[in-house]
Amino acid sequence: MSDAESPSDDFEPIEVFPDEETPDLRPGADDCYKCSTCDTNCPVAEVDDDFPGPKFQGPEQWRLKRKEDASVDDSISKCSNCMRCDSACPSDVGLSQMHNTARAEYVEEELSKTSLTYWRNRILANYRTSAFLASKVPRIANFAMNFGPARWAMEKTLGVTSEREFPEFATETFREWWERQGGADGSRERAREARERRGEDVDADKRVAYFHGCYANYNTPEVAKSLVRVFEHFGYELVVPEQRCSGTPMFANGMLDDAERHAEVNVSSMGDLIEQGYDAIASCTSCSMALRQEYPELFDIDGIEDVAENTWEALEYLRVQEDLSGELAGAEVEDEHLASLAYHAPCHARNQGLDGQALELFDDLAGVDAEDVGDSCSGISGTYGWKEEKYETSMKIGEEMFDHMEDAEGEVGMTECPTCAMQMEHGTGYEIRHPLEVVAAALT
């Protein structure tokens, strides 16, 4: 309509001025000019011809939904929330935001709350709860979770694939270890010593709040411990605030209410610290993605913008605030285990512009040769690859990465994302490390 004409009577403006709770998706739908570039970047559409792709799931479905009798198509549950479409779109359409919203609506209105699929997804999405319980009895849990007959039953009744081995629960969680190290007080002591050693002002204001996420707490505390060692090496005092799940698995399962409940706790505790002058850091790139992008896109919580704007991916923070590259260039890693690393950039790291970071940092690090295994998606996408009906798709997507890993020198992989690591290990049998572990080996 030209700006010279006045709207006719049957023109109905749609959600141009939405209520505070609902994100306004209209501009995204209008900005899409159907170039289909997103579709050529979608790893699911790549291997599943029945999946209509991100352009349909986002702008097209949103438009179709304007009709009263139209409901969200069930193909939305095939979207793995890798968010690759976001960085593909030349027109700034908030595709993942549209997908997250549509998926939530689908779960709310189309999925029976008494169905096994709903409860299976809910259990997977609330991994933190299971992990919390399992961490109380880690040895029993490790046995029980991978006990053959139990896994068979889980696949048959709940639809959790029995192809994968459940990740091991650490016998001591990161938070338990952290307390044993004296918590924030211990960290302050060690940071002061480091600042003195580095010739910096001992009273310098170097304080960070660590969002470790569930996985580094319950399953891979060595990643979180490495982060602590590296940050204290640079003279930072850490605090490990109260936190819940970042929400990543909940977004991907359309459980936005669950996600919001957890987000409220996170925003409140991280927000308080940010107000006191702390910066927030995360070691899991899906957690940082959630806090930085998904929270402000999906929720309206007091202080959410401050949290988003002051949350950093851990290595990115050190790169900008400290001479991380310089220190690594002068260091050497003697652990032969880390000599050749096959690096996979997680989709959620790519979308934060971090996909080249680890390789660039390790370029001049003696004793480490890190090789990129290409720009494909690992295929697991958190809980996605755990679903019995998605397992095959997940492995098909991962095939390219597995092949490139096999071609790479060395048999150790590296990635920032815990579930990508799971998939890399599952597909190749390689041991997988986090870049922070390499930095810790080099500097501490």
Place this chain on the structure above:
Amino acid sequence: MAIEDDVLVVGGGVAGMTAALAAADEGASVRLVTKKQSTLRHASGLVDVLGYAPDGKLLADPFDALTDLPADHPYALVGAEAIRAGLERFDAVAGELYRGGHTEKNALLPTHGGTVKPTARYPASAAAGLASDDRDALLVGFETLTDFDAPLAAEHLEAAGVPFDARGATVSFPGEPRADAKVTRYAHALDEDADGERGRLAARVARVHDGEPRVGFPAVLGQEHPADVRAALEADLDADVFEVPMGPPSLPGIRLEYAFRAALDDAGVHTVRRPVVDYETDGEGRLSAAVVERNGQHIPHYADSFVLATGGLVGKGLDSDREAVREPVFDCHVPQPEDRYDWFRDEAFGEQPYARFGVDVGDDLRPRDEDGRIEFENLRAAGSVIGGYDFATECSGTGVSLATGDAAGAAAGADTQ
């Protein structure tokens, strides 16, 4: 401390990637920041230099018409040697993927709409389709790929006066993909050939093939192994096979994007895919940093020299509202009529003033303010963010990007050494 390089290039299209390679060649450390994935997926893959003279005449040789261009045209600013240097850089990047480097003259290529386009370089996969070739051609479309209507394209080609008979036919693609299958599915099916797709497609085409010595397909014949796919089809059909370049998303564009990325990797250029939203200066007329937005976080990327290669109105290197047209990254001056009703002409195909909008640069490619003074000593511009030319009408898009990208990048790199 901080993220710091000799040269920072803003923009990931042909101009930006060319500038990054040229700067790296000078020995500079280079970082390229691009808002999104490269827009090469939007490009047909044809590399134009100059297809039409200012009077609208089709050009046999772009270099013949350079002296007829207005003084503020980017080609007039950088000169013929810069165009040749840009093309040379392109040839080094594209290698065996491209043809046309044997001559400075334009080639004529059929498009998926059935028009004929003058171009300086073209994908090797399109070579057998040259419109100047007088051998008859069969164009083949797929039922599920509605972007290419082969009978209609053939009719249009004949109407355009090509020196051969063109015929179109539509077949179904083996495996019967969904009605709106994405173009990469066809390409990957032919790459992998897992269910003998190459042979099965050839067999379906053979039924409609009437001995034409060349057969054209929509440009979806493989992403990784286009030469193998063509060779297999050629052997089965006993005819030359060519691709007809298509609209977005474009396989020739994707292949070219990968070729550029490989060249950037080899040159040690680091790429960051996030938007630049602000800048910092040293207070004395020089840029010191481009501020990159990373999901809420604003991170300065420092450099000694900068190249602005963010594209034009389509690539969003220029932004506009009812009040004004702006260059949003470094806020450079964009000359424009004050009254927005003078930005355009009513005739859709008339000479549109907005098509020439862009930053105003001198022959050193430094953007200038409204009084003609240099905006920043260490900033140069490249590609369609530069004003003074209408790439769509004159068919000069990639050529200007290569020529100005190469010149701006080399100068930026040399400054830092």
